[in-house]
Amino acid sequence: MKAxxxxxxxxxxxxxxxxxxxxxTSKEVTLYPIADSYVDSLNPDNNYGGSSSLFAEYGVAxxxxxxxxxxxxxxLAGLPQGTxxxxxxxxxxxxxxxxxxxxxxxxxxxxxxxxxxxNWRNAPRYVDKPVGTVLMAKSMEFYPIDATxxxxxxxxxxxxxxxxxxxxxxxxxLFEGIQFDSRESAIGEYWPKLRIVYxxxxxxxxxxxxxxxxxxxxxxxxATLVRTMWATATETVTKMETLRESxxxxxxxxxxxxxxxxxxxxxxxxxxxxxxxTHLIKPKHLxxxxxxxxxxxxxxxxxxxxxxxxxxxRSLGATGKSICPRxxxxxx
Numbered sequence: 001m002k003a004x005x006x007x008x009x010x011x012x013x014x015x016x017x018x019x020x021x022x023x024x025t026s027k028e029v030t031l032y033p034i035a036d037s038y039v040d041s042l043n044p045d046n047n048y049g050g051s052s053s054l055f056a057e058y059g060v061a062x063x064x065x066x067x068x069x070x071x072x073x074x075x076l077a078g079l080p081q082g083t084x085x086x087x088x089x090x091x092x093x094x095x096x097x098x099x100x101x102x103x104x105x106x107x108x109x110x111x112x113x114x115x116x117x118x119n120w121r122n123a124p125r126y127v128d129k130p131v132g133t134v135l136m137a138k139s140m141e142f143y144p145i146d147a148t149x150x151x152x153x154x155x156x157x158x159x160x161x162x163x164x165x166x167x168x169x170x171x172x173x174l175f176e177g178i179q180f181d182s183r184e185s186a187i188g189e190y191w192p193k194l195r196i197v198y199x200x201x202x203x204x205x206x207x208x209x210x211x212x213x214x215x216x217x218x219x220x221x222x223a224t225l226v227r228t229m230w231a232t233a234t235e236t237v238t239k240m241e242t243l244r245e246s247x248x249x250x251x252x253x254x255x256x257x258x259x260x261x262x263x264x265x266x267x268x269x270x271x272x273x274x275x276x277x278t279h280l281i282k283p284k285h286l287x288x289x290x291x292x293x294x295x296x297x298x299x300x301x302x303x304x305x306x307x308x309x310x311x312x313x314r315s316l317g318a319t320g321k322s323i324c325p326r327x328x329x330x331x332x
Contacts, residue, residue, distance in 0.1 A: 026086060031194045033183045034161075035073040035115035042066050044120035052184045053095065054192075056103065056166045057177025068177060070166040071118060073111060074194045076151070077160040086197045088151040090132070090164055091144045093190035096179040100137040102169040103178060104130035107150035111161030126165040136178060151196060164194075306331075 037049040038056070042064075048054075054070040072090070090105060110124030131153075132146035147164055154162035168177050181190035304313055311326030321332030 026197055026199050028195060028197045029078070031074045031076075031196065032191050033072050034075050035113070036071065036182045036184075036192065037115050037118050038068055038070040039118060039120040039123045040066075040068050041120050047116060047119050049115035049118065050184060052182055052186065053179050054092075054166070054182045055177060055179050056168045057171075057175065058168050059171045059173060059176040061172070061174045067167075069123070070180075071108070071113065071123065072164045072166070072192050073113070073115075074162050074164070075160065076154060076162055079155070079196070079198065080200050082200050083155060083198045084201050085148060085152045085155065086199060088147040088194060088196045089144045090147045090192060090194050091142055092166070092180040092192050093142050093185075094136060094139060094178050094180045096139045097136045098173075098176045098178070099171070100135065101171060101176070101178070103134050103136050103143070103145070104167045104169070105132040105134075105145045105147055105150070106165040106167060107131050107153050108163035108165050109154065109157060109159060111159060111163055113163070124163065126163070130167075147194060151194075 035049070036054060037047065037051070038054045040046060040048070040055075054072075055068040056070050057066065057068040059066055106126040106128070108124055108126035113122070113124055131149040134143055134145045136143055145166075150164055151162055166178075166180075171177070181187070181192070183191050185191060305311065306313055306324035306327060306329060308329055309324065309327045311324045313322040313324055313331065315322055316330070316332070319332070321330055323330050
């Protein structure tokens with residue numbers, strides 16, 4: 001392959017790589033709960049929406065079984081139309097874990113329950129099969145749990161809210177479970193948070209078979225005022241408020257998609273460099289050889305071998321010329 005062609009291809013590939021990096025369109029948003037609580041099978045009428053802690057337990061002791069499940073709701077209304085979820089992660093701060101155990105995350109499509117009204121009797125059902133699983137062993141640690149499928153299901157169903165339900169594996173003994181901070185915690189850093197990485201494109205339709213768990217009850221609509229705040233993806237924004245009806249959020253811009261004019265200019269620049277390389281760069285091995293029997297100009301004598309037969313040239317001393325002993329031709 002000729003040198004100008006190689007240079008042209010290298011420049012063009014570099015420009016296309018630059019364009020692809022510039023066009024990386026994934027964005028991310030971090031959401032905080034608009035409602036959270038837990039339900040207790042031993043106290044089925046009690047509500048714990050005002051508690052600074054959430055519990056998840058599933059145990060058997062003596063002659064009875066007890067269950068505590070945590071419900072956490074997030075508002076997805078600020079995601080743009082056609083959002084494609086690349087990943088979603090729920091992070092919780094676990095204040096206490098009784099022993100090493102598996103903790104499960106489930107999808108619940110009901111977003112109508114009230115934080116100060118939900119209890120064991122009226123808690124909405126959730127999908128049996130967990131969307132995420134994590135092994136917890138240490139107290140006072142942050143734990144991430146995969147929530148990607150839950151957010152995808154919520155958006156595919158056209159929901160503006162998603163409820164995540166935290167449960168644990170069955171353990172034998174009293175109070176075998178986890179305790180983690182709720183949105184009522186005095187330390188905002190310990191609140192549950194949902195980080196979503198997404199891009200915007202054509203919407204897709206998903207079909208799933210779901211098995212629901214939980215008690216059957218009349219959905220309870222919440223009267224709690226929730227101020228939902230979003231920002232455009234053209235700047236980095238961090239909002240911190242102490243009002244109970246608000247929630248923290250962060251929107252981070254990754255990159256914008258390149259405009260058609262940018263792509264056209266990049267291609268034109270690559271073509272221009274290729275043309276210049278073709279006409280201005282003259283590698284030595286591409287110089288035209290003189291016809292057989294005709295001596296080359298002295299300025300072109302950049303070789304130490306005869307262009308005709310390949311024999312090694314020898315100097316003729318002060319004459320400034322060289323001779324090929326093999327074929328007898330004189331150059332210079």
